[in-house]
Amino acid sequence: MSSAELTTPGLGGGLRDVLxxxxxxxxxxxxxxxxxxxxxxxxxxxxxxxxxxxxxxFWFALGIFLGMNRNTENYPIYxxxxxxxxxxxxxxxxxxxxxxxxxxxxxxxxxxPRELFPVASVWVSAVHFVPQLLVLLVACFIGGWSPGPVQIxxxxxGFAIVTMLAVGLGLFFGAANVYFRDxxxxxxxxxxxxxxxxPVLYSWTMVRDGLFDAFGTGRGExxxxxxxxxxxxxxxxxxxxxxxxxxxxMPRTDPLLAVPPNLLDVWTPIGLGIAxxxxxxxxxxxxxxxxxxxxxx
Amino acid sequence: xxxxVDVQSISKQFVLRHTRSIKEAFVWIVxxxxxxxxxxxxxxxxxxxxVEQGESVALLGLNGSGKSTxxxxxxxxxxxxxxxxxxxxxVAGLIEVGAGFHPDLSGRDNVYLxxxxxxxxxxxxNERFESILDFSEIGQFIDTEVKFYSSGMYLRLAFSVAIHTxxxxxxIDEILAVGDEPFQKKCLExxxxxxxxxxxxxxxxxxxxxxxxxxxxxxxxxxxxxVMDGDVADVVARLRS
Numbered sequence: 001m002s003s004a005e006l007t008t009p010g011l012g013g014g015l016r017d018v019l020x021x022x023x024x025x026x027x028x029x030x031x032x033x034x035x036x037x038x039x040x041x042x043x044x045x046x047x048x049x050x051x052x053x054x055x056x057x058f059w060f061a062l063g064i065f066l067g068m069n070r071n072t073e074n075y076p077i078y079x080x081x082x083x084x085x086x087x088x089x090x091x092x093x094x095x096x097x098x099x100x101x102x103x104x105x106x107x108x109x110x111x112x113p114r115e116l117f118p119v120a121s122v123w124v125s126a127v128h129f130v131p132q133l134l135v136l137l138v139a140c141f142i143g144g145w146s147p148g149p150v151q152i153x154x155x156x157x158g159f160a161i162v163t164m165l166a167v168g169l170g171l172f173f174g175a176a177n178v179y180f181r182d183x184x185x186x187x188x189x190x191x192x193x194x195x196x197x198x199p200v201l202y203s204w205t206m207v208r209d210g211l212f213d214a215f216g217t218g219r220g221e222x223x224x225x226x227x228x229x230x231x232x233x234x235x236x237x238x239x240x241x242x243x244x245x246x247x248x249x250m251p252r253t254d255p256l257l258a259v260p261p262n263l264l265d266v267w268t269p270i271g272l273g274i275a276x277x278x279x280x281x282x283x284x285x286x287x288x289x290x291x292x293x294x295x296x297x
Numbered sequence: 298x299x300x301x302v303d304v305q306s307i308s309k310q311f312v313l314r315h316t317r318s319i320k321e322a323f324v325w326i327v328x329x330x331x332x333x334x335x336x337x338x339x340x341x342x343x344x345x346x347x348v349e350q351g352e353s354v355a356l357l358g359l360n361g362s363g364k365s366t367x368x369x370x371x372x373x374x375x376x377x378x379x380x381x382x383x384x385x386x387x388v389a390g391l392i393e394v395g396a397g398f399h400p401d402l403s404g405r406d407n408v409y410l411x412x413x414x415x416x417x418x419x420x421x422x423n424e425r426f427e428s429i430l431d432f433s434e435i436g437q438f439i440d441t442e443v444k445f446y447s448s449g450m451y452l453r454l455a456f457s458v459a460i461h462t463x464x465x466x467x468x469i470d471e472i473l474a475v476g477d478e479p480f481q482k483k484c485l486e487x488x489x490x491x492x493x494x495x496x497x498x499x500x501x502x503x504x505x506x507x508x509x510x511x512x513x514x515x516x517x518x519x520x521x522x523x524v525m526d527g528d529v530a531d532v533v534a535r536l537r538s
Contacts, residue, residue: 006303006383010373024413031410035401109396111373111388112414182319291376294369295311 017113082200092125096170104297143247158238164275171282234271307380353498358518386465400444433457
């Protein structure tokens with residue numbers, strides 16, 4: 001017979017358990033992908049159509065009506081490289097925040113590492129991110145993009161920051177949502193802000209100049225630093241650095257002003273650090289709250 | 298003998314919460330916390346239970362006596378407010394079969410998904426797939442989406458997956474009402490087989506005759522307390538009286 005030790009059931013190892021049940025995670029992701037577009041004619045094509053339409057809308061409204069095309073070189077690429085990343089974040093966090101309540105039926109009945117659900121949601125969003133990335137790459141190549149290792153590393157770092165943020169916040173809001181369903185509405189609001197609180201649609205110099213004009217140099221500088229500390233801002237700028245900047249030319253775009261100074265050596269480590277703190281905080285909160293999931297759902 | 302399940306005086310209080318939004322909680326605080334925002338009741342009250350390896354125990358009692366809650370504590374779905382639960386080896390529950398099934402996936406996909414949810418590895422599922430299919434008697438419908446299954450087919454497949462997970466400790470909650478009579482018999486035989494193979498069984502059911510056939514020991518719960526623990530026939534007799 002088994003000589004296993006007596007162990008306490010229901011005390012998981014958190015995200016480490018997710019690593020241990022990779023197979024289940026893979027199946028959950030596959031299920032999500034299969035179920036998502038069931039009964040739809042276009043299927044996975046929606047992953048291209050939605051950002052495509054969104055891009056066209058922004059390009060018209062901001063690029064043409066508000067004149068961004070004139071003061072930003074290759075504005076479509078600038079815009080799209082930010083949009084794909086923010087879309088990824090929005091979808092990942094939005095779904096992760098709903099994942100625990102959404103899988104309540106299962107969580108109430110069978111014990112399994114519950115971190116699986118938010119992580120699976122983020123993974124599904126990452127799969128949907130791939131086609132958008134492909135479209136971006138095609139646009140970049142048309143624009144004469146030839147990346148070096150630094151550009152690739154920057155893109156990976158940007159993606160990593162957003163992924164960690166989405167997992168961390170997803171764990172936090174997913175767990176909170178069990179107790180207060182307000183949580184998912186709060187997340188929706190947060191996501192709406194996220195699109196505008198990072199330099200996706202406009203450039204960072206506009207933020208700096210605008211803040212300096214409105215609040216004076218001293219306070220403007222402080223506010224701008226706060227703006228810059230937002231890990232999403234850092235991730236979006238990393239994507240600009242990786243995809244957009246190599247397609248620009250010297251006289252039209254000043255390389256010193258294209259992305260914020262010290263992006264790679266100061267802001268990237270800060271962004272990664274914040275994302276790491278967020279993921280740890282999310283995991284801690286989740287561990288504290290998950291003990292009562294079964295009875296609260 | 299070796300103890301497989303060790304439950305040490307666990308208590309569980311349920312909060313019957315009336316509010317689900319921050320707004321209501323806030324209003325309640327502002328109003329000076331008048332009245333009770335929540336009501337509590339004891340689902341389990343100082344319950345202790347030792348189950349030895351290879352034993353088959355029936356948890357008996359009327360509705361709301363805490364049987365299923367106790368089972369959920371053993372499986373780890375719930376954690377006790379006080380006391381401790383410890384188990385030896387892998388625990389799998391036939392708790393509401395089909396909980397992990399997704400109606401839009403085919404039977405085959407569901408076997409893999411549900412098998413993994415119940416803790417099987419990919420190799421184990423591959424290896425047992427034929428056996429799962431045979432036992433369920435689903436046949437050619439395995440590649441049909443389960444939303445088109447009859448309720449009997451659905452339960453048969455789910456039960457078949459669950460029974461093939463092969464854990465050390467089996468928790469069975471009210472699922473013996475599966476399918477038609479021949480299939481029920483088959484399930485019962487399988488469960489008995491597990492018991493004979495030295496698996497530990499903890500069964501919750503209202504079908505007293507059936508429980509008496511599967512289990513040797515009975516534990517009677519009443520309002521979250523253990524009131525009797527002994528031979529299953531005696532406990533059933535007491536419950537009936």
